[in-house]
Each structure stands twice: as C-alpha cells, then as structure tokens.
Amino acid sequence: MGKLVFLGTGTSTGVPMIGCGCDVCASDNPKDHRLRSSVWITENSVSVLIDTSTDLRAQALAAKINRLDAVFYTHHHADHVHGIDELRSFNFLQREPITCYGRKETLDRIQEMFKYIFDEAPMIGGGKPRLKLAPINGPVSVGRLDFVPVPVFHGPMDVFGYRVRDTAYVTDCSAIPEASMDLLKGLDTLIIGALGLKRHATHFTLEQALETIEKLAPNRAFLTHVNHNLGYKRTSERLPKNVKMAWDGLEIDI
16 A cells, blocks of 8 residues: 655645734644645655655655655646755665656756756756656556546646546646546545635635535545645634545555
C-alpha cells in the first residue's frame, strides 16, 4: 500500500497571508497554517512529488524526504514550481538526474522560467538542479505506481490533475471536462481544490468543490489549495461526513 502526505494545503499566498490579521490568519490552530500546495507519494522505496511548491525546502525537512524518483507537475504557476531549485539537494544525495513529467506546454514554460537550470553552460559555485523533462499525455509508471494525467481547466489554461490507483489529486481547477470526469469514476479518495467562498475565475469555490464531490461520489474526499476565508474548525463543521479539510502533514493510505 502506498502513502500520500499533504506537504502543503494553501493557496498561492499561503496562510497566514502576509499583512493579514483576519481570524484564520491569526489562528493558533496548526491546521489553519498552510504552506503552498503539494503532495508526496511513496510506496516501498519509490518517492514522488506532485509539484515543487515555493515552500519545498521547509516541506521536505518537515516530512523527512531524502530521495525523489520523479516529479509530476500540474502546471507552471509560481506556487507550484518555484521550489524547483531545491531539487538540487536531492541530486547531491542521489548523484543522478530527476525526471520531471507534465504537459509539454507546462514543461516548456518551466524551461523558459528557469533557463539557468537547462542552459548547457556549467554553473560555477553552488550548482544547479539536474533534471530531465519528460512531456506526457498518458499514464506513466514509477515503480509500481501508475500516474494517470487528468486534463482539467484552470480558468482558460489546460492543466493536469493526476490519478494514482483509486486516488486523484486535482488542485487548481475551475471546470472538469466530461472525458476527465470519466477518468475520475470509481475513486476511493478525491483530493480537490476548494479555494474559498467567493466565485473565482480560475478555481472552484467550496460550494463548487462539494458539488463535484457529490457527482463523482468517492468514498472520501479532502479539500486543499484553501485560502484564508476557510477556517479549519468552522468549515469542518459544515462538511458532509465523507469530506474533510486537509492539513499540512496529513498522511493517508492510497
């Protein structure tokens, strides 16, 4: 059996948000403290990240990650990729490149954003990550784990969620096409973004996330990529029995 760890469950600003004194940002409940969204999936010796969040160093230290076999990217937005330079620490340990999977358009943008990583000229000093970019449009196996990309819409942008066995991870999402709804049938666990309460151009609200959960009818669901308008305790009290707010550090079996 595999394990999934929520490394971060917050939106792009994280929670607390800089300069905010709202009840959630001022909360002393650790489940209201959210780093940028990412998950770590393991089974036996296999170790895989989905996204390299801005907070990757802190997340890796907290979760005691000491090896990575692959990274799967959902899309190229800053909060999902800006921890990419931290991958060089794993290169130092493993002495080999790390393969990064995703949509071709996502990987092309990452290559543009971090040109220094992919420039063939050697870097003098601290070094740079050694990465292999591998565009995908279908399932990829890492060890005994099969990662199935699930195309969804993030506003006008095409992005990926991922299904691993009977668990799916769909963070930045504002609509799911019918073909992808079919890929999400028969889930045990659905992890889905629920940004907040107000309608948003590129993210599901809590209400929309709950509607999607009801349609897909997984055995259980977890809400992630959450902003400071949703406090853990108050929101948890209004959720259906099979739905929970995820929190940083939560571990589940997959």
